[in-house]
Amino acid sequence: MDFSVAALLREKGFKVTPQRLAIYQVLSNTTQHPCAEAIFNELQPHYPTMSLATVYKTIEILREIGMVQVLNVGEDSFRYDATVENHPHVRCMDCGRVDDMHDIDASSFVKQVSDKTDYVLSGQQFYFYGLCPACQKKQQAQARN
Numbered sequence: 001m002d003f004s005v006a007a008l009l010r011e012k013g014f015k016v017t018p019q020r021l022a023i024y025q026v027l028s029n030t031t032q033h034p035c036a037e038a039i040f041n042e043l044q045p046h047y048p049t050m051s052l053a054t055v056y057k058t059i060e061i062l063r064e065i066g067m068v069q070v071l072n073v074g075e076d077s078f079r080y081d082a083t084v085e086n087h088p089h090v091r092c093m094d095c096g097r098v099d100d101m102h103d104i105d106a107s108s109f110v111k112q113v114s115d116k117t118d119y120v121l122s123g124q125q126f127y128f129y130g131l132c133p134a135c136q137k138k139q140q141a142q143a144r145n
Helices: 002-011 018-028 036-043 052-064 107-117 133-144
Strands: 069-071 079-081 089-092 098-100 127-130
Touching: 002 018, 018 036, 018 052, 036 052, 052 069
Parallel strands: 089 127
Antiparallel strands: 069 079, 089 098
16 A cells, blocks of 8 residues: 555655655544544654644645545544545534445436536535434433433
8 A cells, every 4th residue: 555655656756755654554544534633643653753734745745646535524624534535424513523424326416416507527525414323322321311
């Protein structure tokens, strides 16, 4: 996996650094959709001289070469996902958890939008909001008390 990222970075004219590879590694090994600060905090013990600006710059490079997608799920900061195929996300409005939603075919909805607007669509992102199962249980327990 790192090899393909390294090769793609080189192919696109970007330097391959241990920090860039580590940032991608964090993103590709989680389903948590971390923000830049969370990535920075996770890597800080291993790369004490790395700055938060390095994380942001690397994420932008990874987005540019198609290895990361940027999510705006209605929070103060963006989240990042190394799964770049189009897929919806759902966010818990209590704890902030963000989950992928796979195996949902939105192609008919996308076609409807294209047909109704005469736009040539270049992409889409779907976000859903609600309460995750853990927060539902927590609220039910509080209601019983």
